[in-house]
Amino acid sequence: MPEVTRVSTLDRIRDAVVRYGFVAVTVVLFAYFALSEPAFATSSSIFTMLKFAAVTAILGLGVTFTMVVGGLDMSVGSTAGLAVQLAAMTMVFYNLTGPTAVVAVIVGGLVVGLLNAFLIVVCRIPDLLATLGMMFVIQGAKLIPVNGQSVSSGMVLRNGSTAPGKFTPDFLKIDRGFVGPVPLPVVIMLVLVLLSWFVLARTTWGRVMYAIGANPEAARLAGVRVGLYHGLAYVISGLFASVGGLILVSRIGQGDVNAGSSSLLEAIAVALVGTSVLGLAKPNAWGTLVGALLVAIVLTGLTMKGAQYYHQDTAKGLVLLVALLFSFTISRRKVRYTPAT
Amino acid sequence: MADDPAAAAPVLELDGITMSFDANEVLKGVTLALTAGRVTALLGANGAGKSTLIKVLAGVYPDHGGQIRVAGSPMVMESPMAAARHGIQTVHQRIDETIVPGLTVAENLVFEEIIRGELPAVRSLRRLLPRARQIADILDLGWSNAVLTKDVFELGIADSQLLLLARALGQHPRVLVLDEPTSTLSAAEVERLFALVHRLRDEGVAILYVTHRLSELHEVADEVVVLRDGRIHNRQVRQAGDAPFDMPAVVRSMLGESVVTASHELTEVRGERVAIELRDVRLLSRCEPIDLDLRYGEVTGIVGLIGAGKSELARGIFGAERFRSGTMRLDGQPYAPRHTSEAVRKGIYLVPEDRAAEAMLPGWSLTWTATLPFLASVSRGSMLSTAREGKVGQAMIDDFGVVATGPSQPLDSLSGGNQQKVVVGRWMHGSPRVLLLDEPFRGVDIGARGDISRKAREQSAAGACVVVLSSDVEEIREVADRIVVLVEGEVRLDEYTTEIDNDAIVTSMSEVA
Numbered sequence: 001m002p003e004v005t006r007v008s009t010l011d012r013i014r015d016a017v018v019r020y021g022f023v024a025v026t027v028v029l030f031a032y033f034a035l036s037e038p039a040f041a042t043s044s045s046i047f048t049m050l051k052f053a054a055v056t057a058i059l060g061l062g063v064t065f066t067m068v069v070g071g072l073d074m075s076v077g078s079t080a081g082l083a084v085q086l087a088a089m090t091m092v093f094y095n096l097t098g099p100t101a102v103v104a105v106i107v108g109g110l111v112v113g114l115l116n117a118f119l120i121v122v123c124r125i126p127d128l129l130a131t132l133g134m135m136f137v138i139q140g141a142k143l144i145p146v147n148g149q150s151v152s153s154g155m156v157l158r159n160g161s162t163a164p165g166k167f168t169p170d171f172l173k174i175d176r177g178f179v180g181p182v183p184l185p186v187v188i189m190l191v192l193v194l195l196s197w198f199v200l201a202r203t204t205w206g207r208v209m210y211a212i213g214a215n216p217e218a219a220r221l222a223g224v225r226v227g228l229y230h231g232l233a234y235v236i237s238g239l240f241a242s243v244g245g246l247i248l249v250s251r252i253g254q255g256d257v258n259a260g261s262s263s264l265l266e267a268i269a270v271a272l273v274g275t276s277v278l279g280l281a282k283p284n285a286w287g288t289l290v291g292a293l294l295v296a297i298v299l300t301g302l303t304m305k306g307a308q309y310y311h312q313d314t315a316k317g318l319v320l321l322v323a324l325l326f327s328f329t330i331s332r333r334k335v336r337y338t339p340a341t
Numbered sequence: 342m343a344d345d346p347a348a349a350a351p352v353l354e355l356d357g358i359t360m361s362f363d364a365n366e367v368l369k370g371v372t373l374a375l376t377a378g379r380v381t382a383l384l385g386a387n388g389a390g391k392s393t394l395i396k397v398l399a400g401v402y403p404d405h406g407g408q409i410r411v412a413g414s415p416m417v418m419e420s421p422m423a424a425a426r427h428g429i430q431t432v433h434q435r436i437d438e439t440i441v442p443g444l445t446v447a448e449n450l451v452f453e454e455i456i457r458g459e460l461p462a463v464r465s466l467r468r469l470l471p472r473a474r475q476i477a478d479i480l481d482l483g484w485s486n487a488v489l490t491k492d493v494f495e496l497g498i499a500d501s502q503l504l505l506l507a508r509a510l511g512q513h514p515r516v517l518v519l520d521e522p523t524s525t526l527s528a529a530e531v532e533r534l535f536a537l538v539h540r541l542r543d544e545g546v547a548i549l550y551v552t553h554r555l556s557e558l559h560e561v562a563d564e565v566v567v568l569r570d571g572r573i574h575n576r577q578v579r580q581a582g583d584a585p586f587d588m589p590a591v592v593r594s595m596l597g598e599s600v601v602t603a604s605h606e607l608t609e610v611r612g613e614r615v616a617i618e619l620r621d622v623r624l625l626s627r628c629e630p631i632d633l634d635l636r637y638g639e640v641t642g643i644v645g646l647i648g649a650g651k652s653e654l655a656r657g658i659f660g661a662e663r664f665r666s667g668t669m670r671l672d673g674q675p676y677a678p679r680h681t682s683e684a685v686r687k688g689i690y691l692v693p694e695d696r697a698a699e700a701m702l703p704g705w706s707l708t709w710t711a712t713l714p715f716l717a718s719v720s721r722g723s724m725l726s727t728a729r730e731g732k733v734g735q736a737m738i739d740d741f742g743v744v745a746t747g748p749s750q751p752l753d754s755l756s757g758g759n760q761q762k763v764v765v766g767r768w769m770h771g772s773p774r775v776l777l778l779d780e781p782f783r784g785v786d787i788g789a790r791g792d793i794s795r796k797a798r799e800q801s802a803a804g805a806c807v808v809v810l811s812s813d814v815e816e817i818r819e820v821a822d823r824i825v826v827l828v829e830g831e832v833r834l835d836e837y838t839t840e841i842d843n844d845a846i847v848t849s850m851s852e853v854a
Binding site for chain 2 (some may be wrong): 140202203204205207208211214215217218219220222223224225281
């Protein structure tokens with residue numbers, strides 16, 4: 001005998017707010033800046049914003065994978081920094097080609113990911129602590145071969161000679177190239193978002209990773225190879241961080257010692273923001289993209305409005321807090337892992 | 342006591358209690374009175390609303406409908422503290438939700454006093470210990486200072502349960518609610534609990550005793566009420582010397598109008614071919630090695646108390662743990678699984694003992710939980726097929742009679758019995774070779790229990806090697822062709838079910854080396 005079910009209007013509104021509120025905030029902010037700053041909504045400005053979002057989004061995707069397995073990769077920023085050094089050294093010190101530099105960077109990211117996986121899965125160090133240690137180690141170790149100096153074309157080496165190589169034009173094209181009208185970094189970002197979404201939402205790999213994040217013991221007793229997939233998330237994270245670093249170094253055109261260090265908190269923030277988008281209450285690829293776009297919109301808008309640089313951090317923090325309000329305060333739903341297909 | 346009008350006046354009255362979660366109305370008007378000096382047994386199948394009713398009484402759900410009256414005057418149970426103030430104490434079934442980990446046994450015993458600010462929260466054992474000892478003495482626990490100052494985590498499940506009971510009694514309740522208090526206790530401890538319940542009743546406490554076990558009613562209850570579908574259905578009061586409760590009526594009202602089969606007659610089957618051979622296997626750190634053969638085509642029931650090594654045996658075969666020593670063979674071939682995935686690949690499956698901690702994934706749907714072990718069968722390449730997954734989820738609902746709104750309903754929103762049907766049923770979809778069921782009937786109502794045993798026997802009839810592990814002899818007799826008794830990691834008895842009676846099993850279980 002079916003009882004009368006009563007879902008109040010309030011509940012329905014709450015549900016809609018949780019589901020679409022964040023996307024609405026992004027659209028409203030975009031509209032506000034577009035109307036008040038004529039230069040904001042031009043195509044060149046939009047592509048600049050997207051390019052700006054690309055590095056954060058790609059690093060955030062890596063963090064998303066590690067959050068899915070219930071961990072957090074603290075080393076993505078320094079892995080991106082390592083990528084910057086590796087690319088600069090390959091081309092400037094050793095006078096090798098752009099493609100060689102790309103390979104070196106990718107291998108570097110994979111090695112970091114494997115080391116993280118080793119520390120977490122084999123040595124059983126908690127995720128956060130292992131990657132925190134790794135973060136510091138990389139930050140220092142990457143500067144050993146360059147004596148702590150930024151690497152740039154034509155720099156004077158310690159033995160008095162001039163560095164033989166320079167950033168090759170094809171390498172610089174990574175950031176400055178286009179596919180049709182779309183900047184290459186934006187294309188890379190979109191491809192990686194699609195790929196991550198597909199892996200996480202549509203493949204057995206993703207399902208298993210969510211299982212590990214939800215209850216690792218239940219996953220193990222269902223026959224899941226928990227260690228393998230847990231480690232794989234960190235390898236993917238290392239790989240993505242190195243791709244982000246690749247775009248970064250191509251953009252700045254030198255081996256800046258500080259590059260990437262500010263990216264960590266942004267990457268974590270956008271991945272966290274992503275858990276709120278669409279009310280999924282779980283880390284997901286599209287959410288991370290929306291998070292990165294929102295941060296880019298806010299920062300670009302503020303800059304155009306002539307805000308001081310220090311307002312940027314405040315703005316990022318507020319974006320994160322608003323996102324967390326959506327998932328923890330407004331939503332009455334507990335964390336869900338059911339698909340929103 | 343029944344002649345005394347003061348004693349017969351109800352201490353606690355529930356009048357038309359309703360409670361809904363979103364669209365789901367769990368309690369639809371429960372009216373019930375608890376009387377001083379009387380034990381009221383509350384029975385109900387899983388999903389009947391027992392847990393919800395208990396939580397209403399404990400002040401966990403203040404926004405319920407209807408009225409609660411204490412000694413005749415309406416009261417609002419707006420918080421657990423308020424319930425305690427009105428003299429209502431509840432011993433919940435889930436120990437991990439009520440024990441405070443990281444504190445000592447003593448601190449847990451006096452926890453109520455600590456949160457009320459009557460005792461300092463900073464560690465001042467000198468002041469805590471006397472009171473803690475006083476509380477422990479209510480149950481004659483006889484815990485030494487060494488035990489009282491241990492971390493509560495080091496207590497076993499049974500002792501933790503006793504701790505919670507003592508803690509409730511320390512508050513001198515007028516109403517005591519016991520939620521399945523015997524589910525984790527051994528036979529001797531159950532006896533002690535019953536004696537205590539009787540003592541409290543004679544002291545004038547009103548007791549609401551929630552249970553699944555019909556066998557306990559005669560010993561412990563003065564009154565039986567059955568909760569089904571959010572309402573009270575059958576109420577029987579018994580005076581001393583009266584005829585016993587009408588059990589078939591109780592069972593019928595628990596299960597509703599749907600068919601009630603008499604406990605099914607088991608046709609014993611004897612298997613021939615050995616599936617798993619254990620040789621010189623040591624289950625516990627201090628026990629002799631055992632040999633054991635588990636055969637295809639029969640249901641082996643492994644009986645033993647807590648700590649007898651049942652879970653160690655099941656987890657060892659499944660590769661979730663290693664045996665302390667010894668070897669295994671599967672179909673005559675050496676078998677030493679290094680990981681659960683190896684066992685699953687070979688068709689060896691385990692339903693673990695603790696559903697919430699070891700089988701459920703928070704927020705996961707029925708379908709996702711069901712397909713997790715066999716993702717390859719619902720995907721092409723590595724790509725998941727939503728359609729195939731949905732079919733598996735629907736099949737689970739249809740084959741097992743799972744009560745759910747649909748395959749995408751989150752599993753944790755189903756009742757315990759329905760959750761169990763899913764975590765057992767998912768393995769049966771993978772045509773098991775060896776199926777290990779560790780305490781599959783714990784916290785499961787009679788209906789679900791019958792369904793699960795029947796399905797287990799079907800698997801066995803189809804040729805699988807089915808092993809059911811339980812501490813409940815009755816449960817095992819209902820399902821097993823062969824009974825193996827484990828005591829402290831050693832095999833004490835290994836007989837076919839028809840060749841052994843309950844007394845012999847219980848005797849062998851109680852013999853300690």
